[in-house]
Amino acid sequence: MSWDDFRLVKAIADTKGLTGAAERLGINHSTAFRRLGQLEENLGVRLFERHRSGYAPTPPAEEMVALADRMEDEVATLSRKLAGCELSPSGELRVTTNDTLLMHLLTPILGEFRSRFPNIRLDIVLANQALNLSKRDADIAVRATDDPPETLVGRRLATIHWALYGRRDAFPDGATDADLRSLYDRQWVSLGDNLSGIRVSRFVREHVAAQNIGFRVNTVLGLTEAVEAGIGIGYLPCFIADPRPGLVRLSSPVVEFSTGLWLLTHPDLRHSARVRAFLDFVGAEIIKYRAAIEGERPFEALRELSPAAR
Template sequence: MHSWDDFKIFLSVAETGSYSASARKMGVNHSTISRRIQNLESAHGVKLFERTTKGYQLTDAGEAIFDVVLQASEATNQASRMLSGHDDRLEGEIKLTMPHEIFDRFLAKPLAQFCVDYPQIKINLGVKPGLKNIANREADLAVRITPEPPEYLIGRRVTYMQHGLYVNAHWAEKIKNGAQNVPLVLWPHIKGLPEWSSHFSNPQVAMYVDDLSSMYEAVRAGMGVARMPCFYPDSVNDASVIRLPIEQDLSNWGIWLLNHVDLRYSARINKCKQLLALHLEKHIPLFLGAFSK
């Protein structure tokens, strides 16, 4: 019987369409991916992928086994989660994921103390952009900023979030005096001018940015007005960045603390989850914009 590891690599290449992307996802080098796929093909006398301008595409043989391998992978992940979910030891690894702004502003010190208090628990923290797949055990526990989490996750919304319009002091004064051509700093997914831009005279898009802390730095540098969740600029608390007195509706996005349902009885997951909840709850007024009204 062929190694299951080779089938996992087959599945990764099928899903990403790329040896390089698969290597990054699996934590191995490009040559390992290529060698494992060649081994699988040679052992069974078939070609599983064709290289095209759009990446690696499944052949008929690859298509024939894809669903079977996917179902096997999901069953293996479920079995692993179920075993982990009944682990009553305060030891082992926790794959934890959250936005780096949440970690940097609120949870770095509490997690440092957690590691001192529970030295047998090892935190594997992921803060890169993009959501980790909890179902596939890419993460065990997550702090997410989202309007609604997937149904297979359990947990709770710690709080909703308030947004505000922020600008540096120089532009705040110019806007107060009726400035024209007010520059905006926007998220890349926003097409055209956002509704809130109607508060300004002849607004113009100055910059798109896909990271909250970078958006804040752009505002502080004078790039323009940005709509940001209040917790970040208000926690930095730099007097050169001002929240404009323009009310914004409470967002339907919230701070969620989540794990897979199969991990609900894991002692180490629940212990870490309690710590995260405790320290996030301390900052609910900040998430609701109470300090910059």
């Protein structure tokens, strides 16, 4: 058996069918069907039971999948170790973050990084869920979290603070924390179900009547646009909302809603020249914006990062 045989069986088991497996492997359906038939004939065993719900692996196939998983882990480990042996900062670097951090903080920093290190090619992967750095889904993660995975190493660069915001023309005199209870009767916007577990989302759900939450959206960017459009008031990260002249703070930053901003990588990669260059440069640049990220009044350098203020 070849490694391709193991990859085929694993892909079919993972996707529960030939169509998904063929797409994952970059082959057509008929090729996947033919290869599976040849493999079963050569081994003299049936690898999958065909059901209406999909392909179910038999015990021999389950053993092949388990071995394929171990082989993938070994290959990924070797790949990380080889990447850590490079002498000069060059090659491709895959960085995962979310759209909010990319648009409102990272893009100018990444542009400057490319100017400093032109031999490093950046591949940015936008994802709100954590990618598997152990399997090289990404080399570096820039994440807002209070619980970074124990399998990764990195540093906490700042604390992202949130405050309550509304349209400036609707609150020409601003507001204070003492006014918060009276604001519960206004129209609110909140994060969608996929982010319902974070503290700020739970707070709004527990304190504002359901009929007053007239707009929910599953991204922080969408939430910010909704508040600026006057759909309702809502809690936003200070470094996103403060540079927007159309918004005004209605509360002080709420410590309970804060999250850490982390720069993370896998231990096997931290001595790689390109990873080390990214961690040092981008980390130092982000720290320059710590005051604004942590809810102090924004300085002009951060204001220039905001699309709304350009």
